[in-house]
Amino acid sequence: MNGQPLSADQIESHNAERMEALRDEYDSLGRALGRRGVDIEAVKDKVAAFSVALPSWGSGRGGTRFAKFPIAGEPTNIHEKLEDCAVVQQLSRMTPRVSPHFPWDKVADYAALRQEAAALGLGFDAVNSNTFQDQPGQPHSYRNGSLTATDAAVRAQAVQHNIECIEIGRQLGSTAVTVWVGDGTNFPGQQDLGGSLDRYLDSAAQIYSALPEGWRMLLEHKMYEPAFYSTVISDWGSSILAAQQLGPKAQCLVDLGHHAPNVNIEQIVARLHRFGKLGGFHFNDSKYGDDDLDSGSINPHQLFLVFNELVEAEANPRDGFDPAYMIDQSHNVTDPIESMLSSAEAIGAAYAKALIVDRAALHAAQFDNDVMMGFQALRRGYRTDVTPILALARIEAGGAADTIQLYRQSGWRERKAQERRAVGLGAGIV
Numbered sequence: 028m029n030g031q032p033l034s035a036d037q038i039e040s041h042n043a044e045r046m047e048a049l050r051d052e053y054d055s056l057g058r059a060l061g062r063r064g065v066d067i068e069a070v071k072d073k074v075a076a077f078s079v080a081l082p083s084w085g086s087g088r089g090g091t092r093f094a095k096f097p098i099a100g101e102p103t104n105i106h107e108k109l110e111d112c113a114v115v116q117q118l119s120r121m122t123p124r125v126s127p128h129f130p131w132d133k134v135a136d137y138a139a140l141r142q143e144a145a146a147l148g149l150g151f152d153a154v155n156s157n158t159f160q161d162q163p164g165q166p167h168s169y170r171n172g173s174l175t176a177t178d179a180a181v182r183a184q185a186v187q188h189n190i191e192c193i194e195i196g197r198q199l200g201s202t203a204v205t206v207w208v209g210d211g212t213n214f215p216g217q218q219d220l221g222g223s224l225d226r227y228l229d230s231a232a233q234i235y236s237a238l239p240e241g242w243r244m245l246l247e248h249k250m251y252e253p254a255f256y257s258t259v260i261s262d263w264g265s266s267i268l269a270a271q272q273l274g275p276k277a278q279c280l281v282d283l284g285h286h287a288p289n290v291n292i293e294q295i296v297a298r299l300h301r302f303g304k305l306g307g308f309h310f311n312d313s314k315y316g317d318d319d320l321d322s323g324s325i326n327p328h329q330l331f332l333v334f335n336e337l338v339e340a341e342a343n344p345r346d347g348f349d350p351a352y353m354i355d356q357s358h359n360v361t362d363p364i365e366s367m368l369s370s371a372e373a374i375g376a377a378y379a380k381a382l383i384v385d386r387a388a389l390h391a392a393q394f395d396n397d398v399m400m401g402f403q404a405l406r407r408g409y410r411t412d413v414t415p416i417l418a419l420a421r422i423e424a425g426g427a428a429d430t431i432q433l434y435r436q437s438g439w440r441e442r443k444a445q446e447r448r449a450v451g452l453g454a455g456i457v
């Protein structure tokens with residue numbers, strides 16, 4: 028690793044200016060936590076060991092169905108996306124891997140791409156397949172579905188694409204493929220609901236059988252969109268049943284935005300873990316539907332409750348509990364680098380708050396049916412301002428005290444606006 032995008036000297040002097048105040052805040056928090064029986068250093072070590080992958084597609088400006096408003100200097104290919112992800116990693120030290128999406132991130136030489144990423148301090152996380160769009164020159168259209176299509180040739184093409192993604196992922200050093208299919212219907216009667224699921228299971232089994240040793244297949248459910256009446260893997264129930272039928276290498280991926288409003292996602296997390304099927308996450312936040320807003324921006328309490336279940340799971344792991352944590356957001360109105368920095372911090376904070384919860388007190392209250400004390404045990408953790416823990420962990424790993432401020436001072440986007448070609452106008456979710 029030699030090609031760090033930002034100046035290490037700039038980070039060092041930025042941190043030096045803030046170190047005295049940060050130490051003061053950290054020591055004060057350490058004393059407060061000590062009185063609660065929590066060792067701040069142990070929490071910091073766990074936070075330092077935690078990481079979440081960045082979505083390659085999240086480094087560009089997203090859009091809605093109506094429009095996309097690009098910014099000058101945004102990346103337009105995987106090489107530039109990696110550069111921007113490297114900025115996020117250099118400053119946050121919590122995002123050392125990128126989750127690529129194919130064919131969006133297609134290149135001729137994946138061994139070279141892996142080296143390019145490594146030189147920037149990055150590795151690759153789960154590869155994502157895409158059978159929700161047609162590509163130029165593609166023999167068969169996905170207009171009537173992909174893995175569930177009634178036409179066997181369409182299904183074969185969609186299966187083959189997933190197998191190709193696995194092969195690319197192997198070259199990149201990934202160990203998981205995330206399969207999300209948008210297949211579904213807009214009208215009652217449009218398709219046979221049972222038959223679609225049968226075809227999905229058959230196609231998914233073919234992908235499953237192409238998994239290399241040590242690989243996982245992550246099934247991502249989503250309630251609706253682009254189909255608005257039915258979707259084949261619409262919920263965690265369909266997902267876990269499919270994963271159970273496929274076998275031990277198949278697990279479920281929970282995208283926080285893919286549920287009905289007010290659904291108890293933390294309970295879904297606990298259930299999936301109970302059956303050894305919690306494979307990964309796509310973090311984002313939402314108010315109405317799959318809004319793909321920044322993690323923790325709307326409902327940070329829910330994010331905390333999800334991490335509360337994850338910390339419980341860490342303490343009682345089942346079947347090699349090792350979820351792949353990824354961000355999946357659409358940055359429509361912000362600089363994507365700033366959103367990813369802010370989101371990494373929000374995710375890390377939710378984890379740190381969950382670590383601080385007095386688990387013995389929580390479990391005792393639960394056993395005694397002491398409702399208020401159980402709630403208070405969680406509340407104390409949630410209320411704690413863990414900012415100094417995250418900042419110190421980051422600085423000790425070479426990152427920046429105030430990541431967004433330093434990013435702005437670095438002039439990165441302005442420089443890239445001079446160097447990179449402009450993005451065209453248009454609509455599009457990503």
Ligand code: PSV
Nearest residue numbers: 155207247282309317355457
């Ligand atoms: C679908 O909405 C999704 O969450 C899947 O993870 C896709 O791969 C991604 O978004 C594409 O933006």
Ligand code: MN
Nearest residue numbers: 247282309355
């Ligand atoms: Mn997703």
